[in-house]
Amino acid sequence: MEGMKVPSLLVFSGRLHDARTATSVGRLLGVAVVVCFGTGMVSHYLQHPPGWAVDALPSRPVWGYRVSQGLHVASGTAAVPLLVVKLWTVYPRLFVRPPVRSVRHALERVSVAVLVGAATFELFSGLLNTVQWYPWPFSFVPVHFAVGWLLVGALLLHLAVKLPEIAAHWRRGAEATVALSADGAGPDRRSLLLGLAAAVGAVTVTTVGQSFTPLGRVDLLTPRHPDHGPQGLPVNRTAVAAGVLPALRSVADWRLDVAGPRPFLLSLDELRALPQTEVELPIACVEGWSKSARWTGVRVRDLLERAGAPPGAGLRVESLERHGAYRVTELGAEYAHDPLTLLALTLNGRTLSADHGFPARVIAPNRPGVLQTKWVVRLEVR
Ligand SMILES: Nc1nc2c(c(=O)[nH]1)N[C@H]1C(S)=C(S)[C@@H](COP(=O)(O)O)O[C@H]1N2
Ligand SMILES: [Mo]
Numbered sequence: 001m002e003g004m005k006v007p008s009l010l011v012f013s014g015r016l017h018d019a020r021t022a023t024s025v026g027r028l029l030g031v032a033v034v035v036c037f038g039t040g041m042v043s044h045y046l047q048h049p050p051g052w053a054v055d056a057l058p059s060r061p062v063w064g065y066r067v068s069q070g071l072h073v074a075s076g077t078a079a080v081p082l083l084v085v086k087l088w089t090v091y092p093r094l095f096v097r098p099p100v101r102s103v104r105h106a107l108e109r110v111s112v113a114v115l116v117g118a119a120t121f122e123l124f125s126g127l128l129n130t131v132q133w134y135p136w137p138f139s140f141v142p143v144h145f146a147v148g149w150l151l152v153g154a155l156l157l158h159l160a161v162k163l164p165e166i167a168a169h170w171r172r173g174a175e176a177t178v179a180l181s182a183d184g185a186g187p188d189r190r191s192l193l194l195g196l197a198a199a200v201g202a203v204t205v206t207t208v209g210q211s212f213t214p215l216g217r218v219d220l221l222t223p224r225h226p227d228h229g230p231q232g233l234p235v236n237r238t239a240v241a242a243g244v245l246p247a248l249r250s251v252a253d254w255r256l257d258v259a260g261p262r263p264f265l266l267s268l269d270e271l272r273a274l275p276q277t278e279v280e281l282p283i284a285c286v287e288g289w290s291k292s293a294r295w296t297g298v299r300v301r302d303l304l305e306r307a308g309a310p311p312g313a314g315l316r317v318e319s320l321e322r323h324g325a326y327r328v329t330e331l332g333a334e335y336a337h338d339p340l341t342l343l344a345l346t347l348n349g350r351t352l353s354a355d356h357g358f359p360a361r362v363i364a365p366n367r368p369g370v371l372q373t374k375w376v377v378r379l380e381v382r
Helices: 021-045 051-056 066-095 105-128 140-168 189-205 213-218 245-249 269-271 299-306
Strands: 256-259 264-266 277-284 290-299 315-319 329-333 342-347 360-365 376-381
Touching: 021 066, 021 140, 021 189, 066 105, 066 189, 066 277, 140 360, 189 315, 213 329, 264 269, 269 342, 277 360, 290 299, 299 376
Parallel strands: 256 376
Antiparallel strands: 256 264, 277 290, 290 342, 315 329, 315 376, 342 360
């Protein structure tokens, strides 16, 4: 055996695999997971509020969802290299023998298996969702949401179990007193952490530009660039994909149907003749891109008032789209009465294109892109 050298990448011992390194990487990963989980919950409850909360969802700050969802996708993206390095660091521990030593040890191992599985699944499914690729038989949203809870539960359990070790290795230099590192040879921890920081920095800088416009020029790795699209705005679902083109061809017959105590119908020309408001509001897509734009149109609250809606009433918005998960959306009272919420007719100074929701679409502040309903045909006071 003399003279045979095992490649150092396959030696899972030394200080890159000790508890101090696991703690250093783990807390960075922990921060990313906590930010991702928190912003994920914000996104979920803005999209699927419990019935009693629909009318209480806040329409301010205007940029709230844009920032929150930008952070969700950025922290999830940054967590990918963090998770890979964390798993690489603790890899030898995942396969210790004997596999089970006691009941406590067995429980700990089960919780780690759940944690690793849930974390891998969340990052993988989230990343694929940003490119709208769904190579699985289940629906993304409910599963991603449920596994998010599983992940946080397993993480809390893991932190509780590992608390003594985490505490012992939290501070720099702690290993001097708690010597666990077998030998000082091989690459040092500092290099690993610097490399990790470079990887996190690289994936972040080349992707955050999709929502953080100052870095738009180096937004190289995202599926949609905020500057690319008709009228200076990306399109998630085109008019062709939504199957609304046939309906748009007979737009002379299009009427906005406003249902309420005093229902009425408006043609496009009649809508254009009503007082128009101009607002600057972002589309903030759940998949991570966002972009501010200038919209003009009729205030939704003016339409509500005209329909005789009681104060505090919300709305149900219906699209020309026949199928699709976002054909019908709810506009809670806070949104419906916000002076910035429009039934928009123009985007960046021109009539809405078919892909942006011609003849009329909803644009409201602090709202997920999926709920900014395009091709609106009916508003119903609740
Ligand atoms: N009727 C309808 N409206 C919709 C959608 C849809 O599929 N159907 N997609 C939504 C999504 S996911 C986003 S991000 C925004 C994008 O608006 P834009 O294409 O004008 O940028 O529209 C929303 N409005
Ligand atoms: Mo979206």
